[in-house]
Amino acid sequence: MRATRPLALAAAGALTLTACGGGDSVDTGGGDGGGDNTLVAAVSAQPDQLDPHVTTAYASFQVLENVYDTLVVPDPEDLTMQPSLATEWETSEDDLEWRFTLRDDVTFHDGSEFDSADVVYSYNRIIDEELSNSFRFQNVESVEADGPDTVVIRLTQPTPNLLERIGSFKGMAILPENAAEDLDLTTEANGTGPFQLESSDASSTVLTAYEDYWDGAPSIDGVEFRYITEPAAALTALQNGEVQWTDNVPPQQIESLDGDDSVELETTASVDYWYMSMNYARPPFDNRDVRRAISFAIDREEVAEAAWFGAAEANQTAIPEDSFFYYDYAPFERDPEQARQLLAQAGVATPLTMGLMVTDEYPETVTAAQVIASQLAEVGITVEIETLDFATWLDRQGAGDYDAFYLGWLGNLDPAAFYQEQHQTDGPNNYQGYSNPQVDQLLLEGSTETDDEARKEIYDQAAQIIVDDVSYLYLYNPDVVQAWAPGLSGYQIRADKAINFENVELP
């Protein structure tokens, strides 16, 4: 894995008023949220609710990451799956049965003991009630206990990415048996994680350390998540000591803050990717040459720079180079001449008008779309940017009412999730309408191949065709950007944006 790049924050910048005072700031923050040994973290939004099996909001998972556990977890370094509540697992000869051995020293926050019945209950709750993540159990035939320490998952077909399906985030959390009946899970929690939920209201969510945590009690007494939506306010709060950690850093200040020792800032390329996708049902975008022309006309570096002020890595495939499934392939260098040729070859009369649908839910995409528009104008394509609110955007995407759209996929750990669903004929997220039998065949092989190396090779081949055909026009991976008080230790920034305060120590 490429080392994360520590950047210290600097005094300069557009909003210099924050930094140039120099006077000692009064700690006006403290007060609420527990003792002195409580970490106060500024996050940009309030969790919509706290039921891990129901919510899909990142703001909720920032909190839940610290409250619940899963059977396996992504390694913070390379995001491969590691033991957590399950200590080990084995698969049957035919790869259709997975046996997980569970830890026997785990208790829930209310003191009750964790065993296989809790796992069976949790998974069956997701499956039976068709909750948000039920698609992750698509190949699962049954989940059963075999004694208190063993859980058996039976599959309908070999599923090499099962560990990713059940462990990539806390949406697959293990709740105590009958939790949904015993608790109001939207506002209450009873997990096995390092912190327990103390309170949650419209200003903040407060967690306290769980002393009997199976991996040892956290070194801090608790965490208070404060919702500060405005990035300039969050940065000010960090600089004057009201909070000790934030992921809400104004992007335009990331570079200019270099060199300030009042704040420690780290970035790492995330496993999120942003892309543009054209509608195959709307000629001439069904023409491979037209799509390739557009891909040749775009300078991805420039787009990334505009969208994230440089805090993003241009990429022509899905995931960044630190990931196991990264495929080094970049056939498109910006080449307007070739783009014009391809358009002529396709018999497309210029100027060609193309609608590009973006959403103000992600304001950076609006800026990036303007750059794309100016780049495409050079080859004779007039881009009409349509900025919609996300609800309308999703409606139009679902109805196929667009020429092209711009969006991202977040938290991509396994190619079954980020190639198969998007590029298989009739795949659930193949909104563009891509269909290539060769890709279908490769994706099918990849979804059942259980040898990691062989599997990577299959997906590499698929990725190459997907990129060449411009099913998706991959653009960049934004950086994860987080900042904290100097001297705070034990915190690790992660490419999957999971925020875990288990080992943090305050300055």
Add this chain to the structure above:
Amino acid sequence: MVVLAGVSVIVFALVHLVPGDPVRLALGTRFSQETYDALRERSGLDQPLVQQFFSWLGGALTGDLGVSFRSGDTVTSLIAERLPATLTLAFASILVALAIAIPLGTISALRPRSLVDRFATVISQFGISVPDFWVAIVLILVFAGTLGWLPSGGYVPLSEDPLGWLQRLIMPAVVTGTVSGSVITRFVRSSVLEALGADHVRTAQAKGLPARQVFTWHVLRNALLPLVTVTGVQLAYLLSGVVVVEIVFSWPGLGQLALQSVQSRDYPVLQGAILLFAVVFLVINLIVDLLYTAIDPRIRR
């Protein structure tokens, strides 16, 4: 009551006319069709619209505004949670606004085209036209950042921490209070000017009454009516939440709740919030009318 019934129909229709599917928003981008159908059924969105309306209305009449799609909490508890913060900010802002508007408006009316008058005009123009977002950020950077005198934002209940409550209230109240104050200043100025030119004031002056008595008894009382009206309007506006200021100062008020519910098409919360705002307007209008009769005995007849 008739007004409220009308409002509830319009609210419901408008909210459902806005494009966007709350179920797709709630599920994010990855989900199965079965999950979609299950959630749609649980939210009651698979029912015919008319039936949805009457079950909502039936609940609303008994004080049950339904359950939020987004948070799973009841709408009444979501609103109740945010009401104290909104009330605090609204009343504090009106106090700031009146503290600015009454002296500034009166003095500039008494000395038209004087230096004070021109200053007041500029100030109120400034307050109306400068974006509150910008002012809010500048205040944060100066008072929370550079000087470090005040917290950058947030809210604590008065009962928990009176000092912290006051510290956090100052900046947002000043920002919204300045905007409202600028509007009210203009009304005060014009209504005092009008009262000064009225016949009975000239009569009183001609009778040789002391200037102070003429002013407080004949001018101010008459200028009070328009002031009460415009203050009522401003208060109603503040009570329905000041979205931008709430967001910049992390103030957990109704404006943020309404904004979130629009973004996520959380129909029950949105309907509940709009209904509440309608009630607030009606109640404030009623209070203003009652104040009229107290101030001006002629209206009583």
